[in-house]
Structures are given as structure tokens and as C-alpha cells.
Amino acid sequence: MSLLIKNGTIVTAYDEFKGDILVKDGKIVSIGEKLDSMAEEVIDAEGKFVMPGGVDQHVHFSFDFKGEKVRGFETSNAAAVGGTTTVVEFVNQEKGKGLIDTIDNYRKSEVEGVAMVDYAFHGIITDTSTGVFDEIEKLPEAGYPTVKLFMAYKGMPFHSDDAALAKALQKAKDVGVTIMVHAENADLIDMLQKDCIEEGNYQPYYHAVSRPPMVEVEATERAINIAKAMGAPLYIVHVSTKGAIDAIVRAQSQGLSIYGETCTHYFLLGKENLAKENFEGAKYVCSPALREQDDRDYLWKSVKNGWLNAVSSDHCGFDWKHQKHMGEKDFRNIPNGAPGMENRLGMLWTYGVETGKITRSEFVNLVSTTPARNIGLDYCKGHIGIGYDADIILYDPKQKSIVSNENSLQGVDYNSYEGMEQIGKVDKVLLRGELIVDDGKYIGKKGQGKFIKGKPYGLSYKRF
Amino acid sequence: MSLLIKNGTIVTAYDEFKGDILVKDGKIVSIGEKLDSMAEEVIDAEGKFVMPGGVDQHVHFSFDFKGEKVRGFETSNAAAVGGTTTVVEFVNQEKGKGLIDTIDNYRKSEVEGVAMVDYAFHGIITDTSTGVFDEIEKLPEAGYPTVKLFMAYKGMPFHSDDAALAKALQKAKDVGVTIMVHAENADLIDMLQKDCIEEGNYQPYYHAVSRPPMVEVEATERAINIAKAMGAPLYIVHVSTKGAIDAIVRAQSQGLSIYGETCTHYFLLGKENLAKENFEGAKYVCSPALREQDDRDYLWKSVKNGWLNAVSSDHCGFDWKHQKHMGEKDFRNIPNGAPGMENRLGMLWTYGVETGKITRSEFVNLVSTTPARNIGLDYCKGHIGIGYDADIILYDPKQKSIVSNENSLQGVDYNSYEGMEQIGKVDKVLLRGELIVDDGKYIGKKGQGKFIKGKPYGLSYKRF
Amino acid sequence: MSLLIKNGTIVTAYDEFKGDILVKDGKIVSIGEKLDSMAEEVIDAEGKFVMPGGVDQHVHFSFDFKGEKVRGFETSNAAAVGGTTTVVEFVNQEKGKGLIDTIDNYRKSEVEGVAMVDYAFHGIITDTSTGVFDEIEKLPEAGYPTVKLFMAYKGMPFHSDDAALAKALQKAKDVGVTIMVHAENADLIDMLQKDCIEEGNYQPYYHAVSRPPMVEVEATERAINIAKAMGAPLYIVHVSTKGAIDAIVRAQSQGLSIYGETCTHYFLLGKENLAKENFEGAKYVCSPALREQDDRDYLWKSVKNGWLNAVSSDHCGFDWKHQKHMGEKDFRNIPNGAPGMENRLGMLWTYGVETGKITRSEFVNLVSTTPARNIGLDYCKGHIGIGYDADIILYDPKQKSIVSNENSLQGVDYNSYEGMEQIGKVDKVLLRGELIVDDGKYIGKKGQGKFIKGKPYGLSYKRF
């Protein structure tokens, strides 16, 4: 089957030009002009920006917070309509099991036949008794070459201490596995949370009070120190604050392979949201916590300058009425996380590209090209180039809308960006050459998504 | 006329893939597979790396040092056989004349009808009495949107003081003109030179002694301070030493638009070359001076990390027998500069790519893609992409040779890299779709090169 | 009783001059010339340097390592003959008891009637279940206004986590209590120790291998981050490595009240000592571990520049034959710590003053004046000034000797500096006006030492 996407303005991370894209058997085979004769079908992209499908390198379809589970891959069509064609899911190691077993099992039982976009996986170390550090060398072959550790969440099974982080880095560097961290100081948060509760401050707002920027800054600096000592690259997830960015920039200025992402909500939402009345603040409880305006301004500077290299959603689908309300009397029991996979591209386009904070090429780079590279999927994802998977979106810049949860596919009872204006809209989405979104509506099939193996980073090669 | 370059491995600054390139009327119109039917001619690139032609953003075909002139554009076929298809010439403002007049005049009288590769120009401010600062706003329209000032060379007509630099930056930023500087402290060099001469140290080696790294570091920091105060971007040419790189990195870490290049010889040649007997050392007299090994190692790190964004040749064709010998009794009279346009790609490939210090994509980025962007030529040069000029080289990685001046086209009686091994070779070169080098031999015509207008950087746009 | 010390060269932290000192009732009452008529007794100090008695702000007379105890205050005459007239003892909080109770009890049962020099105390937090953080506000009144926490020693009862450190800092700042830390990353040491043991590396040398500089650097940076967040001053004990000093200097450059000491052995002994055969290396097992030469060189620079403000002994009297041998098969069981109170002044004079690395005034400042200030004893100790305690030493710069354990009073079967040359010697020592050392021999009485209350630092006052 061959298909021509015609007359669009193609935007890659590097350039922007008028041209046509010829797709065959799900791959991009030619780019240029006068390719009509080779195509059986034609999509007209006149007036649209034609970009690689989004790669959301940080989503949660299986996260469990104190017994409560998020919405799963059955909602992944929300990613599709948002312009994302590949998601990377974080999977917590099961107690007593290996990472590969855990992910294989989860993949077969809950993802295959369900996912509506392509997918890959990160493992999360939770049980060091299983020989998990020795298992790291087997991850590349299994196609899961990225592992996260949580420095935060004292007392939770998925919390890791510095020794675990160091050991993981030590083992990972020899085989091209990328270690990621959630960098917040668990001890300090625990102390500050107890202080809040003791003083009778149990409301959602105190989630932010008990997780001030310094707990992130300290842990980020510590993680970098450890990575440096181990001689290993490190990836910091969901960076939210100036001090942490500065620590990353300092490390990069020394030539260290230290990288980080931020997430949509850290640009657009703030600490003040947690103060909303009637427990509405609980909708905005995520970790790290939402920040003040100066941090948000600095985030724009950090993505413009390449100090952070990707924007993910950190999508986490807990509902408000039941799940968030677990913490009505104690913010520590509010499940952490907020939905967002559906809004990532639209929000970043509207408040980044349309305001002139970033260019269209930078947008593509942040939501698709570099994420694919971070995860080792750049051999087939994240770029409009010869040989790449035909994961392509047509973005119509002329449409305007207001974000509302009414038509959302995320399966949650609220939307973090409710009521905000959006400029432009994902009009069409192709997944490996097949149209899965048309006129903004999902038209694909359950289970159409495929597992994509991540490749390890090359040893003599600066990955990101 | 249409032409297909077939079966090669295409290397861009961003990716690398097998594919064919369809060229029509001097432009790249399609990239992909099965494009044969559209082409009238075919070049087989099997086994070759197909890359954008080099852009050498820093050459001297008109430089005059105390009355002695370098070889001119009649030697620009040397660039071609070296894989460079665009050169950017620095033109000194004539006394009493404007920059545009000077360049227009030079272009018409000495370049048009002579140049064998495409070309653009930078102006150099030498006479502030002409209202040259007010002229800056007219440069974009003339297509010369880059201006250099010399902080070095006390007492020379082309020396500029800090006020001139500040004024130029102030005027330039509003119209998207990029200011470049040669950053060395003129006063200190003058003092150190006199010290050397007074102590009877007149040999070429003392050129390096009297221009220690600190004179470059100081001037670089000063230039950055001034650019920061004026709120303007700044480009530092031929950065050669760690301290200057660190100053640039610190500026970038603050989000300032401060960029720099280095040159081939700073990687590969060192201070010890200036100590060669029988006045051989004079061949290596250039400014900044060649450095010690630790600086050279740091340069590799700096291009790998993107701290410096381009590698130019700073080509300067003075011969040794007559011109360099002017300074036989006083190193201050040795014309500064060394030839190198012919060797830039070969040397960087051999000692950068083949040793694993940089990747092929990074190579392309450093010698072609980013230079084109720096100069405002990226709308047509520096990339293998749809709509770009078909400036394309086929690099054969299997050939090995020894650098010798014997077959050089540079028109100078020595080669800085004489006797060094080269891996790979430029086999074919296309200039806007026409074959000008075949089997390593220049087959083009005098005057085939065209003037390419530089475009100013966009004001809301981080250029580089 | 009145006494005149005549004809000496008086050295204070600030100046140096010929003059006489009149002592009355244990206090310095006048300094100057022609004071003979006022004195009943005269000591001739001709040819001697007359300096304030040493204040050793970091000693261990009660430390217990896995059940083994160090020599106690019955050996404190060793401090006296070494020129130290005040020691500050670290006392571990007893399980289930408060800090004040613990120290009061220890003081009465084991120090009063025994000590041969004056003394003060630091508390060490080991049991947070006792409301110890709330007890901090009572410490100033008890005269124990300094508290240490151990970031090192995972699994030991005296280990503290970051929450404890933060809480202690938070409580301390309001009442002028100084928090001190032993800054090493407990988790990483634990991991590295296990790695060593698993690989069969059980010898003393691997104590140093498993405690590389970075474990100190990381913990120092973390402690500073926490102190900064809490808005509290912090004192880092036994700083041994460049990275930690740099972290302190960076903090000071921001105006933060972050200070640190180093110890005699970090200047003079090195990692290579731990490699000595026949288990001799165990003599040098202390924490942080001994370092390489570059760190030692940097320590001299750091005290010359005031980056570290004191030199203590960290005296710890474990014997080698029995106690150190606990770890013959596993370095983790070697009691940490080395003797040194007797040699502190002599070694620092010999290798610091006599080599020109520091001046005599700087020497006095490092071993006496600033330590007294650090601990809140500067109202009566550490200075030759009107109203101060007449704790005075006469140092004879002409004597030369070789350090030997034979005549040591430290009560341990080895001396860390065995065989090293010493220039100059403590000839006489006065404690509150009474001669306790004469001609280098201890002539005082058991129990002659007195408890000196520390005063809290003033809140609007930069203490150190």
C-alpha cells in the first residue's frame, strides 16, 4: 500500500519546507516533489503542518498509589487524538520478580491487543533482592534499555536509596542502559509532611509546601554527583525548578552526559492551583509539586536553550471523585499525578509556539525527535526522514478551541487544563501509515499499537 | 536537467540513511527510493558517504599584512577539491569608504568571474570615520549581514577599540546583523612582543610566547561582557584555548547568544611547530597562536559538546619563501595566517571521525550545516534537504593518502599538514548540481562560483 | 597570686610583639612593659614564643566503636604536654536519654576529678525518640551549645538521616546552637564496602578505597543545601578533600555561614599509609580516610586562605594490638580513629610554620583562637588579651626531636607520626595561671581541668 501526503508544510526538528511524503508499507520512502505517480492514495495537507507523531516518553498506565490504580492502555486513544503515536510506560518491578519478567508479563496481559498507539517500556527498580542489578545487562536484548529509580517516596516499596542508584548506574553504563531518576529528597519531604500534619495543615496545598524546590534541587545535585562518580550518563525526569536546571547545566558545562525533561503542566500550572477550594486543589497534586511563576518562566528558557531536552506528559489517570478523595483528610493520601497525554502537543503549541517562545522545529524536537532518541527509538520513530515509521500528524493551525473534559478520551473525571484556550488542532494522525485519527476523531482499532524495542545507547556515542 | 545520486549513504547533521537524491535545476527536489525514472543522469554513490558540501565560514582571499597580499579567489578550486562548496571571505573596509561599497567593489573586480565555489562576505570595520556604524542597518539588504572587528593588532588600521565593538553591537542587534570578533588583547600582546624583542628573542617561536592563552581569554571575556551589556549576540572567531571556551560556556549557561568556532589547525598543530629550525617555524605563525596539547584535547571536547559550533579553515595563503621571510629578523613582521581550505574536511574526518572523537553527523554539522546557519545561508546551503542547493560531496572512506603540497591547488609553497596521513577522500563534488570535482580532480570552470546573499538572523529567533 | 611572663615574643592571631604578660588569679590582667613591680613571681620567656594555649575542638575520650572504647580523660595530660589547654569532647547521646542528661552524667562520672586540661562538650544526636530536637533550645543554658550529627555510618545507632539534620538545624538556629556534621554518604560507603568484601578485599587499605573523596564531597554539598534551606549556620568537621572545600568556599561566596575544620593527619599522612604491611595500615584507619597528595596540598591552601578555619586532632585513642585487630579479617571492624592530641601543635608548627606555608599568627589562629570562637569559648579562651584565662604556652623554636611513642602520654601503643622530625617544642604550659608543664614534662594534678561553658552564637552576629 502506498500513500502520498501532499502539499503540506513539513516541519522537522531541523528544517521546514513545502513537500510531499511518500509512504509505503508503513514507512516513509521518499520526500520531495512530483511523487504522485508512485502513490495509490493521496491525503491533501494543504494549509497544515506535517510533523512526526509525538513520542511521550513518560506515561503511567499501570501506576499504583497506595492500592489505587490509574486508567490503563484502554485509554491510549487519548494519546492518539492528542497527536502522540508512541508512549513509553513506566512499569514497577513486581516484588520478587525480575524487571524483564514483570514487563513481559504486563505487556502480554494488559497491553497487547489493547494499546491504540505504539509503545515501549521503562522498568522501575523496586526490589533489590532479586538480583535486579545483574539483570540490567540483559535489558538491551529485551528491548527495555531504560530504568528509573525513585529517590522520593520514603517508606514506599519503590523508593531507592543512594546505594541502589549508584549500583544501577555502575551496571548500566557498560551495556548502554540509561538510568533515570525521580529526584526529590525523601527524608526531607517526610519531615516536612509530618510538620504540616502536626500543625493541622492537611489540605492539598500543603502537598506543595512540603515539597519545596530545594528538595528537588538537593536530590538532583546528589544524583548528578553519584552519576559523575560512577562515570555514567543520567536522565532526570520531570524537572520543575530553576535550581535543578542550573545543576544540570553545570554538569553539561563539564561535558557530563546529564540530561533532563520537563512536563507540560510545569509550564502552565502553578502552586496556586493547589489552593483551590472544595478540594479542587487535589486535581493538581503531582510530584514534584507545581511551582511559582519564576520557575515556570525559567522552564521556557531551559527548553529554548536545550538545557532540558524533552517535554513529556507524565500522564497519570487518577480520577478526582474517588481516588483523589482518599486524601481528603490528609494530603499524603492523595494519589500523585495528573492526566495530560491528550493535551501535551496542543498546550505546548499554543503557549510555546504561538507566543514565540519556541519555534516550530523546536516544538517537534521537544515532543517527538529527542524523546525518541532518549529512549533508543530513533531508529524508527520521531522524525520525518527516509526509512522512518510513517507516524505523521497533520496539525491545522487555524482552529481555535477551549479545553474541556467533556470530549476527552482520558477516562478521568477532570482535565488539568480545563477552560484554557487552544490554538490549532491535530486534524489527522497516521500510525505506521494507517489513518487512526481523522478530523480530530479517533478512528483506529483497539490493539493497533505495537511494541517497539528500545535500543541501548552506543558506548562511544553521546546519546542525546 | 535532472540527476540522481544513487545508492549512497546520506549523512546529514541529524541522521544517516541509505537513499537516493534527485536533483533538478541545481536543487534537491526529492530524497528517497525508486526515483530513477525521474532522472536523466545517474551518479552511483555505492560505498560513499553523501554529504552536503562544506561551508568554510572563515577564509582570507584578500588579506593584506603590512603590504603583502594573500592568494586570491583564483585558488578557490582548492576549496572545491577539499570538499568545500561555499566560502565566506572577510573583506577589510577600505579607508574612507563604506563597507558595502568596499565589498561590492571587491566582489565585482576580483571575485566575479574568478571564484570556483560559491561565496559570501563578511565586512571588517577599519575606519570609523565613514559613518560605518550607521551603515550596519543597510547590510542585510546588501546580503552581507555579518561584521567582524579585530580586538588584536595594536596600531594596525584594522584594530578596533572597545567603544567600536560596543557601538557595532548596539547597532547590529536591531537589524539582525551578527558581530564577530577576533578576541586577543592588543595592548598586552604589544607589551609582550616588545619584551621578547628587547631580550633578543626575535624567532618565530616568540610569536607564540608573546600571545599566551591569557591574551585570548581576557579579550574573550571582555567581548562577552560588552555583548551582554549591549544585549546583542556575538560570534567569537578562531577560539583556540580552554579559558576562552569556558568563558563562552559560562555565557551560554546564562542563556546568552554567544557562540564561537575553532579552526582545523588548532586541533592538529601545536606551539612546538613554531620552534622548527631554519625558519620553518614561520609557516605556523597565525593568530591566535598554536597551543599546547591540553588545549587541543579540550577543543575536541568542545566541538563534541557543541560549545563551539563550527570548524573553519581561517585559510590565509601567504607563501613562505618570500612573504613569511619578511619576518626573518623580527617575528612581528611575519605575515600571520596559514593555508588550509583544501585540508579542512580531510583532516577533521581523519582525526575526528575516524578516531571516534566525533560522529559523522557531528562532522557534517561542524563543517557545513551550522556554518551555513551562522552566516544566514541556511536557506539554501549546508544541508541535504528538499529545496536546498545541490551542493553535494561523495566521500570515499576507503582511500588513504599522505598530505603533500605537491598536488595542492592552494598556490602556496607549503602545506601545514605536510606528511600527515589522511583517511578517506573527496571523490566527487557537485556545485548546484554540476560536477566540479571528479575522482578527486577539479573539473569545473573559473567563475562558476556564485555570490550567495546572507540573510540576517530573525529577531525573535535564536539563530545558531 | 600574681605572675609575670617576661621577655618573650608574644604571638596572637593578629600580631606579634615583644612584651610581658601579667597574670593575676588565673587571668591576664596587663600586657606591656615594666610590669615587674606588680608581680610576685616571674617566668623568663626569653627566646620563646608566648602563645595562647591550644584549643582542640574535636577529641574523643568516650567514643565506642562496636563495643570497644577509646582511652579517656585520664590521658588528657597528653594534650597538656602537646600545648593544648582546652579540649572539646564529643559525647554520644545515650539511648533513651536526653543530651543534657547524658553529658551531665558523663561529665560528673568520668571527667570531673580526672581531666588535666579544661574541657567543654559537644552532644551527638543518636536517638530521636527522646524529643531531642526540642531539647536543643535548652543546650545554651546547659553550656553545651554545639551538636553533631553523623551522616556516615549506615546502620550504626549514631547515624542520622537528612530529616534529622534538617530538624536539628531548624531548631538550632533560633537559639544560637551550632550544628556540626560528619559529612560522608552512608549508603554509598556501605555499597562500596560490600563490593570490596565481595571481591575479597578485606585489608585496611580498602577502608580508603570504599570511602573515596566523592562520598565526602556529596555529603558536604547535601549538608550545605539543607543548611541553606533551613537558614541555619553549619560546621563541617574533619574536611579532608578538595571537592568538599570547594563546596564550602562556594557557600561562603554566597555569604552563607558555612564553616569547616580539618585535622592534623589530613595534612601529613596519606592513603599510602593504609597499605602498610603486617596490618600496620590499620593504625591509619580513620574517617574520612587519608587522601592523596593533591588533596593534602590543597588543605594547606585552604587554611592559608581561611577557607577552613581550624585544625583539630580528632584524637581517638584505640590501641593497635587489640582494638585495631578486631578488623584483621574485615576492615569494616577496625575501630575508626587515630591518636593525635599530643602532636597537633608540634606537627602543624613544623610542617606549616617552619616551611613557610602559614605564619605564626595564622598558626595561633588555627589551633587556638578560632577554635575557641567556634565553640563559644572565646569569652575566656584562645587569646592573649586582657581578661582572658591565663592559658599560655612557651614554645621553644630551637629544639629538634623525632616523634616517638616511647614517651607518649596518650596511652596507646602507637603514634601516627612515629619517626617524623619535629622542630620546636612546648617548653612550659600554664593553665589558668598555674604551671602544668615545665621543661616539656607534665607536672600538674589529675582533676585540675575545669568545665568551661560554651556560649551560643549571637543571632545578629556572624560567629566565626
Place this chain on the structure above:
Amino acid sequence: MSLLIKNGTIVTAYDEFKGDILVKDGKIVSIGEKLDSMAEEVIDAEGKFVMPGGVDQHVHFSFDFKGEKVRGFETSNAAAVGGTTTVVEFVNQEKGKGLIDTIDNYRKSEVEGVAMVDYAFHGIITDTSTGVFDEIEKLPEAGYPTVKLFMAYKGMPFHSDDAALAKALQKAKDVGVTIMVHAENADLIDMLQKDCIEEGNYQPYYHAVSRPPMVEVEATERAINIAKAMGAPLYIVHVSTKGAIDAIVRAQSQGLSIYGETCTHYFLLGKENLAKENFEGAKYVCSPALREQDDRDYLWKSVKNGWLNAVSSDHCGFDWKHQKHMGEKDFRNIPNGAPGMENRLGMLWTYGVETGKITRSEFVNLVSTTPARNIGLDYCKGHIGIGYDADIILYDPKQKSIVSNENSLQGVDYNSYEGMEQIGKVDKVLLRGELIVDDGKYIGKKGQGKFIKGKPYGLSYKRF
């Protein structure tokens, strides 16, 4: 003759205590208690702070700005009533003459027999044709071991370029001469001044506009770079802005001997003063220019932390009616400089000590002890210690007054601090044991001041 100062609270840079001071033949011979029997005369200092007389290391009694001269040593009793007993005068090298000749000549013809406080001299290099760099080695013997260069004032005879600064540093370091700089970028000021005038902005306020902080920051960084390259200590005079302080702190953090002072007016007066109507702004024209509030706040931090080590007056007695009015139509012709020697101690006490920003000991250190050390006068000046000159002030902390020019001895028609409140007052002043100020009135004799030779800094000794 012997004299006892009794019952006062003695404040030194290091401590504070009740005690008596015995003075004999102009020197302090004893300090302590019960010294009455040795004294012929007694001064009762009950309720007063007894401190070393101020050392004002930066005054101008001979400065000439475009032909206009400041008030000379005949006004130096103003220093005395202000509590300053030693002033250090900057003497511009006469054209064609050596530094020593110039100073000797000035000293004999205009200072001896006139000065009412003790004095020393700094030379200022203005004519490099005289072999002045070779003369540097003779300065210590002449007792003038400090030399200043002006980086500012383009086109003025006393302007120096970077080569002169480097050469002076090179020569000075071997003989213990301290090089000082006025650090402002002359080129940039010149350009900015011309911009102002061209735009019709000729009023005093534009003096500050054309000398923004960055011109000081840049020159400070440049001077430090040059001093570092030359391996020489450097002293930066009248530091006024955060960026320059940060540059000094960075240098100190590397262990470099880079030091600086600030002046009274930079704490207390601001850029807004220059905007005063009716040409009143001209009273505040000095260089560097007065700054904004944030710089002023940072200055307090910088003296508290020891980043700047002295506070001088930079006293410069031009009158307003005639001399300042030279620049009525062009701020460039306003003589730079403001009076202040009379107010230095009172203002710093009132706005520093009384507000709790600095302690009394820090005050003494900043106005007396360290200035004496900076200049090599600390063998006899700046301290209340045995053997020091009996330059002593009695400060009465209970008096309150309003600054007014009415009773001023400065000989100028305005006072920079007019109308500001002062707490405390200099009650008595002794100059080498003789009472020259009593009850705040000058009672000494013209010519009572003596020349005090400065000593060079020791080579193995960190001077400041």
C-alpha cells in the same frame, strides 16, 4: 611623658574589653589594669569606646581635574575631628619626572609643616616615558610601596592602558609593591558619554548614565585577569557594584591575592542624588558613579563577609559654586569627586554599627586596622597593641547630631551627607600620644602630622 587612658571600653579588630592604656613617648606601652602609678597624666574614658585612630587609605589633597585643584593638606584637621589620624594621599606623577621625585617634592613643598594628621603616599603612574616601571623597585626604600593606575579617563594624561598595568604588576611583585587600580572601561565610558551629549543629555545625572555598573565590572574582571597572568597581587579601589565584588570573590575563591575597598558614599548615597534639581546633582558626581539600592545593600554584605576589606573616603575637595559649575553645560566637565574625610567614621558607625549591619570590631577593622595593613603601615598604625603609635580615639556613643556643613573643616561649600543623622561622636583624638581633638574640637597645630613610611609586603606573606 606618660599618659593613661582609663576606664574605657577598648575595641580592637579582634576583641573588646574594659581596660586602661598606658602611653609613653607617643607609643602604647601597656594595656591592662592598675597602671595608674606609671602615668603622669590621666584621661578618663568612662562610657567611651576607645579605638585606634582611623586610617583613610584613599584621599586626594592634590588632585587636578582639567586645571582645577582640590583643597590641600591645610584642611587635614577635618580628618582629625572625624577620627582619622593617618591619611594616604594619591600623588600624580609629574610629566617627565619620576614618581619618587614627584612625591618627595610634593611632600616637602606642600605637606610638611602643613599636615595635621600623619600621612603616607601612593604614586599614580601618568608618564611611562620616564622609565617609571624600572623605578618601581626603588619605591619600597623611599617608603612609597603602593602605586595606582587609572584604567578610566580616556584621553586624560593619567589614563593607563592594559600594557602599563601589566608591566607595573610584573615589576611590582618582585619587590612587594602593591598595584592599585581605578577599574572602569575608558573606551566604553567615552562612547556612552558621547551618546548622551549627542542626545542632548548634558546634566549631572548623565554622568551616572554614562558610567553604568558594567563599565566597572568589565574593567575589574580585566584587571584581575591581568594580575593573575602576571602572578601579582592587586588592589581595586572604590569598588561600588555587585558584579565587581563578585569578580573579586571569585578570584579570592581561587586563592588569588585580589582585594578591594569601598567608600562611605557608595553605601549611603545613590544614583538618584545626581538627579537633584538646580545643578545640585553635580555635588554627587564622582567615579565610579553612585549606584542603585541593590548595589548598596550588597556592599554591606561584602564588608560583613570580608569580600572588601576597607572603607575609605576617597575624599576630594572641589567646591560646588565654582569648580563643579565648570560642567554646567556638559557633565563631562564637572570635576569628579566629593568631600568626605570628616564623615567617614561617623557615617559608618551610624549606618553600619548602630543598625547591626557590622559589629564594632568589624568597624575598627574596616576603617583602621586593615587599611593600615593594606598600605604597609601596620607596624605602627591601625591597632591598639603594645608598641603601636598612640593614635587613639574616644568615641562617645551617646551623642546625636545632624550633619551640617556649617562647622565643617573640609573647606568646601557643601557636605555630601548634609542633613543626615549621626549617632555618636568623636570626642577626643590622640596623635602619637598628643591630644589634637578635645570635646570634638581640633586643638592641634598645623604641621603636627608626620610622614610615615609604608613597608612593602613580604614576599612569602599574604599581605592583607
